Amino acid sequence: MRRSIATVCLSGSLAGKMDAAAAAGFDGLEIFEPDLVSSETSPEEIRARADRLGLSLDLYQPFRDFEGVREAELLDNLRRAEARFAVMRRLGIDTVLVCSNVGTATVDSDEVSAAQLRRLGDLADGFGIRVAFEALAWGRYIDDYRRAWRVVERADHPAVGVCLDSFHILSRGHDPAAIEDIPGEKIFFVQLADAPYLSMDVLSWSRHHRLFPGEGDFDLPDFVRRVMSAGYRGPLSLEVFNDTFRQTDTARTATHALRSLVWLEDQASKSLTGTGLQQLPALEPPSDLDFVEIKAENTDAVEEVLGQLGLTFLGQHRTKPVRLWASGQARVVLNEQHARDLEPHVAAIGVQVSEPYDVEARARALAVAGVVRRAAAGEQRLAGFSAPGGLEVFLGENSYGDEPAWVQEFQHGQPPALRAGRQSDANVTGVDHVNLVHTWDDQDEAVLFYTSVLGLTATPATEVASPHGLVRSRVMRTAAGRIRLPLNVAPAVSTAYPEHVAFSCGDIFGVAAGARVRGMRFLPVPNNYYDDLVARFHLDQATVDRLREYQLLYDRDEHGTFLHFYTRRIGRMFFEIVQRSDDYDGYGAANAHVRLAAQARLEP
Numbered sequence: 001m002r003r004s005i006a007t008v009c010l011s012g013s014l015a016g017k018m019d020a021a022a023a024a025g026f027d028g029l030e031i032f033e034p035d036l037v038s039s040e041t042s043p044e045e046i047r048a049r050a051d052r053l054g055l056s057l058d059l060y061q062p063f064r065d066f067e068g069v070r071e072a073e074l075l076d077n078l079r080r081a082e083a084r085f086a087v088m089r090r091l092g093i094d095t096v097l098v099c100s101n102v103g104t105a106t107v108d109s110d111e112v113s114a115a116q117l118r119r120l121g122d123l124a125d126g127f128g129i130r131v132a133f134e135a136l137a138w139g140r141y142i143d144d145y146r147r148a149w150r151v152v153e154r155a156d157h158p159a160v161g162v163c164l165d166s167f168h169i170l171s172r173g174h175d176p177a178a179i180e181d182i183p184g185e186k187i188f189f190v191q192l193a194d195a196p197y198l199s200m201d202v203l204s205w206s207r208h209h210r211l212f213p214g215e216g217d218f219d220l221p222d223f224v225r226r227v228m229s230a231g232y233r234g235p236l237s238l239e240v241f242n243d244t245f246r247q248t249d250t251a252r253t254a255t256h257a258l259r260s261l262v263w264l265e266d267q268a269s270k271s272l273t274g275t276g277l278q279q280l281p282a283l284e285p286p287s288d289l290d291f292v293e294i295k296a297e298n299t300d301a302v303e304e305v306l307g308q309l310g311l312t313f314l315g316q317h318r319t320k321p322v323r324l325w326a327s328g329q330a331r332v333v334l335n336e337q338h339a340r341d342l343e344p345h346v347a348a349i350g351v352q353v354s355e356p357y358d359v360e361a362r363a364r365a366l367a368v369a370g371v372v373r374r375a376a377a378g379e380q381r382l383a384g385f386s387a388p389g390g391l392e393v394f395l396g397e398n399s400y401g402d403e404p405a406w407v408q409e410f411q412h413g414q415p416p417a418l419r420a421g422r423q424s425d426a427n428v429t430g431v432d433h434v435n436l437v438h439t440w441d442d443q444d445e446a447v448l449f450y451t452s453v454l455g456l457t458a459t460p461a462t463e464v465a466s467p468h469g470l471v472r473s474r475v476m477r478t479a480a481g482r483i484r485l486p487l488n489v490a491p492a493v494s495t496a497y498p499e500h501v502a503f504s505c506g507d508i509f510g511v512a513a514g515a516r517v518r519g520m521r522f523l524p525v526p527n528n529y530y531d532d533l534v535a536r537f538h539l540d541q542a543t544v545d546r547l548r549e550y551q552l553l554y555d556r557d558e559h560g561t562f563l564h565f566y567t568r569r570i571g572r573m574f575f576e577i578v579q580r581s582d583d584y585d586g587y588g589a590a591n592a593h594v595r596l597a598a599q600a601r602l603e604p
């Protein structure tokens with residue numbers, strides 16, 4: 001399918017948007033009228049530039065407030081249209097988007113709107129132009145694509161069809177099934193946008209909060225399947241009004257946008273044949289976390305805490321200043337290579353997949369930047385990718401719970417007896433989650449990255465108050481929860497907002513007691529928190545006293561309970577220990593503000 005993007009999705013000048021769209025690999029462009037009007041470049045030059053770049057100019061938009069008016073206004077509107085059509089001719093664009101009237105309509109009649117669109121069709125015909133009529137979700141009378149189609153059908157003009165915009169349809173909860181009743185050749189254009197479910201007026205929602213496919217809550221693959229089933233074969237075009245993407249780097253956003261379309265085509269192609277939708281190498285979500293890598297100029301402080309938490313040092317790498325600590329399925333790689341002046345931070349994760357080569361091919365098809373790490377002879381080379389925000393993600397082979405082969409490269413350390421590890425409940429058993437921090441402008445991109453490359457799914461956003469501002473959080477996870485990556489957007493003022501690695505265990509009191517004996521300094525929890533626990537959960541005093549003794553936090557949902565505690569901050573990170581009981585599926589979000597306030601007290 002041809003892939004297009006509306007200029008309104010991107011920041012910068014019209015020429016810059018065109019260059020970025022072409023460089024990212026788009027085939028076509030929707031010219032948003034304000035981008036043209038404010039540009040110094042003439043329509044002829046824009047057309048020539050598009051030709052040079054190999055971009056087709058697929059749509060001119062929007063033409064507003066046309067139908068549903070009285071005759072005098074209609075004549076005005078036709079004159080307005082004629083002037084636009086003349087500009088479109090100079091641009092070489094043959095389709096105009098006419099959106100339903102929101103401002104000047106006074107006549108609520110299919111018959112009148114149809115007759116007026118027919119007259120517009122006659123005018124457009126003379127210019128070799130087609131009219132794609134779109135029902136805006138907030139149209140004065142026509143606010144539903146099914147009514148827009150009724151009107152277009154009634155207009156019965158070869159130059160008049162519909163434009164289907166996923167946002168206007170799905171935001172209103174309109175059933176997209178009726179798309180399949182529209183003849184494909186009468187669907188003149190398809191615009192795609194995702195969005196999070198928000199309770200707000202639909203115009204503001206549309207103008208500020210649209211997202212690229214795969215980043216929000218709408219079922220875009222189903223939407224595309226329906227337009228394809230109807231027989232539509234025109235461009236799939238992104239039209240995403242979003243306050244963030246309008247300010248981010250143009251080239252980066254264009255690449256991000258194209259990734260969303262490539263992902264969407266792949267998703268939509270399932271259970272459809274002969275549509276020309278491009279498929280990606282098959283995707284099986286990762287089965288497990290392979291390792292977490294922490295990088296710093298000096299990792300001593302991190303290793304001290306890992307020891308206090310009961311992890312075991314497994315050895316130094318054969319050829320690099322890299323060390324491995326582990327317990328159960330938790331493997332933490334400490335890397336001092338190329339780390340001058342760097343404080344401890346989460347630099348990479350490894351995930352285990354059954355077919356690393358397929359995932360690697362998939363990532364390349366999605367235009368994800370690879371990372372290269374030198375491997376000496378005999379060392380395992382893991383394919384790696386740079387995720388938005390800078391985390392490196394490596395692909396390891398599924399080891400089915402056994403020690404992965406690369407562990408053998410860490411041999412200059414403990415004797416084999418220790419390598420086997422002491423397995424008891426009072427040990428860390430694995431990594432429960434890795435909490436990653438993003439800036440305000442790359443969280444959505446990160447959601448798409450983990451969705452499209454690794455097949456993780458995103459939970460809806462939640463918000464937690466910290467002393468420095470609200471923290472917005474979404475969790476990327478596998479269905480079984482073996483991989484969980486909460487992505488947090490840090491408040492703007494706290495530039496070095498810490499990330500954390502959460503270890504799981506089966507006996508958190510045991511781990512806490514061991515850590516205390518080994519001198520670990522816990523993140524202190526205020527007494528007020530424990531008073532509140534009594535009120536919230538009707539816990540008996542003895543239980544609360546025991547929690548307080550170890551500075552543990554407590555949460556409960558309908559499935560089970562959650563106990564957790566935190567270490568103090570080490571550089572740009574810290575550790576958490578968690579114990580899930582029964583099928584508790586959260587992250588102690590109700591306690592997050594207590595943790596954030598405690599951290600702010602220690603490091604204001």
Ligand SMILES: O=C(O)c1ccc(O)c(O)c1
Nearest residue numbers: 062097099134165206207
């Ligand atoms: O927000 C708007 O006005 C607007 C304009 C044109 C569109 O195609 C659209 O979906 C929305």
Ligand SMILES: [Mg+2]
Nearest residue numbers: 134165191239
């Ligand atoms: Mg639209």
